[in-house]
Amino acid sequence: MYALNTAAGPAARLRPAVVPIMLQDTTLEGLFESQAAESFAAGTTVFWEGDPADDIFQLTQGILRLYRILPDGQRAIIGFIFAGEILGLSFKSDYLLTAEAITPVTMRRLSRTRFHALVSESDALRPQLLARLCDEMCAVQDQMLVFLHRTADARVASFLLSVARKTTGAATKGTEVELAMSRTDIADYLGLTIETVCRSIGKLKSEGLIVLNGPHKIVLQKTRSLRELAGEAKADEAFTATARAA
Amino acid sequence: MYALNTAAGPAARLRPAVVPIMLQDTTLEGLFESQAAESFAAGTTVFWEGDPADDIFQLTQGILRLYRILPDGQRAIIGFIFAGEILGLSFKSDYLLTAEAITPVTMRRLSRTRFHALVSESDALRPQLLARLCDEMCAVQDQMLVFLHRTADARVASFLLSVARKTTGAATKGTEVELAMSRTDIADYLGLTIETVCRSIGKLKSEGLIVLNGPHKIVLQKTRSLRELAGEAKADEAFTATARAA
């Protein structure tokens, strides 16, 4: 994968601008802190599939979409990058996908050679990079399990929970999720059509699992049902115990 | 991912038993060459999801399936491991999936701590490990694109090509593919039902893309059509040129 979640998650964005110097040596994010911020307008492309993969980025604000165009012309969205995440980590000479700003974004850039030099010099950073890659691999696998083996409704539920966690840090009753991406983006990510995404969201709404404040603001209501639908948990222990007692 | 393809692919299996000593220092596979071979009967479990992840394995003969049981009891196959591949590479303390022998297998084992010590000591091995992880990540992504965005027929075609390449090293007209796994295994891997897998294979057969020698031996016939169906290539250049001229 080309994106690595920060261990800290959304907390990273709330972190004060001035951080202990030590961080620069002990976290991958620290490597970017001395770099200048660059801005990209919404809709702008940060890099194209096929461009030489010269740089590695940290997204400091905004949301990106990563996609590839399939041989038949269909656009497949590989994932979304949220503030705090690192992007472009690859050992290929070219980028294998296109990164596009969904919202206005700001990023910090580090040349790939510099990044790898810094990482391989540091005994603290090397294992971190490996651990991150493994974490990311696990995440991709989990995602694939949900998306591949479950229905449209389950995929949408899983997606909403995932966005909630990445943007607000939690997915509890009352959490308002800002969906910056369009329905088309969601569909191209989940391997569904726009219409099916709409209908699934509509169904979640009519069943009271979520509430909509316009098409791009979703409030989570029945988070247990959402999690079950998304295939994240078995039926609750207490519930099955009750069922057994009855 | 828990499996890393050997760079050499199937050639690794054909490699003479005696190899230059140098290899032991320059490839990840080399690390396993001094280890004793262990055998597992078909149907045996090598390790279970949740076991402490103490060892890393190289599969020297046979085929494994990797799977997890989803909360609703469904079995999701994450992938298959073929001879030559390395298995169990994770930075988690426990295995996150179950590895089961499909055929009789032989493996070599290395403790995780030993493996990581050897790798981190070697300037040659460290970048290899990173590169492998990235390659594997790309492979998982590609797979996801095909499986998520394409039909049952396309998934099956893609699967057959992939098995052909991993076992015979090529996917050309006349290649005979040995499918050691059951239809249920294939279905649980592709996110389809057994019946759909059967029907897709039947369709490929009736359209002349493949020939069956019993249910577990498949001969590739129209490899270009298979690749197009699998979404591996655009329509052939010459063809589109012709179409334009007409």
Added chain:
DNA sequence: CGTTAACTTGAATTTTGTCAATGCCTGTGG
């Protein structure tokens, strides 16, 4: 051989995709 499990095929149902129409935000210009 005979038994059992695996594979294949068929028909009905459900889910998803396709095509088409309508409604609703949003931003721009009057």
Added chain:
DNA sequence: CCACAGGCATTGACAAAATTCAAGTTAACG
């Protein structure tokens, strides 16, 4: 500030794809 245009989201009717349920048929193994 309002009107309007254009894009996006939603909904409906129908078609296609995949799943489910239910037989058969073939292959594997003792």
